[in-house]
Amino acid sequence: MASKAQVLQVPGPGGVVRDVRVSSPDRVMWPETGLTKWDLAQYVVSVHEGFLRAVGDRPVTLQRFPAGIEGEEFFSKNPPRGVPDWARTTTCTYPSGRSHPQLVIDEVATAVWAVQMNTVTFHPWPVRTADNDNPDELRIDLDPQPGRGLADAVEAAQGLKALLEELALTPWVKTSGNRGLHVYCRIRPTHEFLDVRHGVIGIARELERRMPDLVTSAWWKEERGEKIFVDFNQANRDRTIASAYSPRPLPGAPVSMPVRWESLRDVTASDFTIRTVPDIVAADGDAWAGIDEAVGDITPAIALWDKDVHERGLGEMAFPPDYPKMPGEPPRVQPSRARK
Template sequence: MATTAKHLDLPGGDGARSVRISSPDREMWPGITKWDLARYLAAVADGFLRAVGDRPVTLQRFPQGTDGEEFFSKNPPKGAPEWARTVICTYPSGRQHPQLVIDEIATAVWAVQMNTVTFHPWPVRTANADNPDEIRIDLDPQPGRSFADVVTAAFALRDLMTELGLTPWVKTSGNRGLHVYARVTPDHEFLEVRHGVIGIARELERRLPELVTTAWWKEERGEKIFVDFNQANRDRTIAAAYSPRPLPGAPVSMPVRWEELSEVSTADFTVLTVPGLLEDHGDAWAGIDDAVGTFESALGLWDTDVGNGLGEMPFPPEYPKMPGEPPRVQPSRKKMEG
């Protein structure tokens, strides 16, 4: 027998919203239901909206829970409520179509009704969907590296970004890594921002050559922490702050304070624990909107590297061939063919 639907009453732009959750007892993770997920988002609304508000969002959906099949919704799901808006986004192919914008928590809870688990916002605002207003640097540990190693890299990245006039903010990825963000004025389009991120990544690699790598091909990374510069590309997104992840235990990508980073464990932050932690300690990213820097110094790193003979890096496989890009051939395969 089908489970009776429930309604969650939430604040809205022009009054209260009542969002219907069908199959509320469906397990999205073992022991954690769709209703639990909806209530979680309502409980972390302020911090979550600070991260995703006024941005195009891609939805990662799991119709049968996180143990089942998944798919990504870039087009807004059918039946979106009248209060939900969209914005047109341009993709690497040049194709355009609308994406959902989450301006209020009721829209996010409706996305849970559509079996969304993870929210992937673009690094742009709707007023200018071509120029990022934040940079996101993904520190991805390769096998053999610990979370403590990632923390070491993150502190070095914090120092570098601060030297460049940026204010860095850190969050757990919800998995094994860390994400470091900085808000910037939207003065540069995606390709320029990517170049600045590559400049930062290369400088971090120079400072920590035994720990950090910018090698795009996995076979060249070894047991290091990969700085994923390609997350700065158009249509490449990272799980939002406070977004759940479809992994065992229902982990959350959690903002943390730098002074607490050495003491945290990613297992501390789940759909069940984060609302209480947020209530007790507040949002570690509460001041992010007031800390906007410029990207010129980071672009200066790129320019210096280009002057020293370092050029473009590989793009993701779904991208068209880009100007100056090296061949997209695995190094081992290139050797065999040579």
């Protein structure tokens, strides 16, 4: 028999207190830990300040697990039915050209309601609702390939930090909640997605030149080797990364956790879980507390792309397989098959 619904009282704007109903609060979301839907709702409230700094005023895709992380999962782009009166949506345009609304999380009560709808991971777009076409975040995903691990990603991230600072950008780092790292920079929303993607490719290629034995920008897995892949296609429209403080649907209930650069070499992925993160934040604060005040310019990164195009003869890179064919894109086929 399903457990009786419980109501979580959540602080709202202007001193308002929201009552958010959580049905089946005893539903186990992470079987090996016994963590429940109620535990998840309480976790979101406990880290709400940093979490809202990461997702607030952005379209958000919800990764939902109606029977826990070992059951069926799906991504909600359209807001689930029953959106509360205090929540809002914003209309996004997708690569296909179609548009529809997505949920915006402006207050913690909306996040708790999303948990009520069995959301585990929150995937915000890198845009604000005032301009859904021009990103205000540059996001770089450092993805260790087989044979590499978090320590290697840390080394690549340190090299990336130096490069980004040369470009007058302020980098912020977080664990992915798995094996990799995510590096973010706030940018002024002056360019659309394709331009920002080109800036990320320019950064990826330059980092690969500086760290050729460790870093790769090769899209095809067969060409990456045992390196850290800079996933430039995460910069595309409708491509999202798990937000800061977002739980991940993996054993142990890990969290994608902001960390300070000076502490990065000492962290392990298992340090940050739904159970441990609230106490860490209470003791140390939010490692990304200053991110909104550190806004840079994407044009120096785009200049790296332009230099590669005009001086080195490098061109467009492959897009994800579900994307429409893009101008200048190379054949969307594995190199080994193309040679045949």
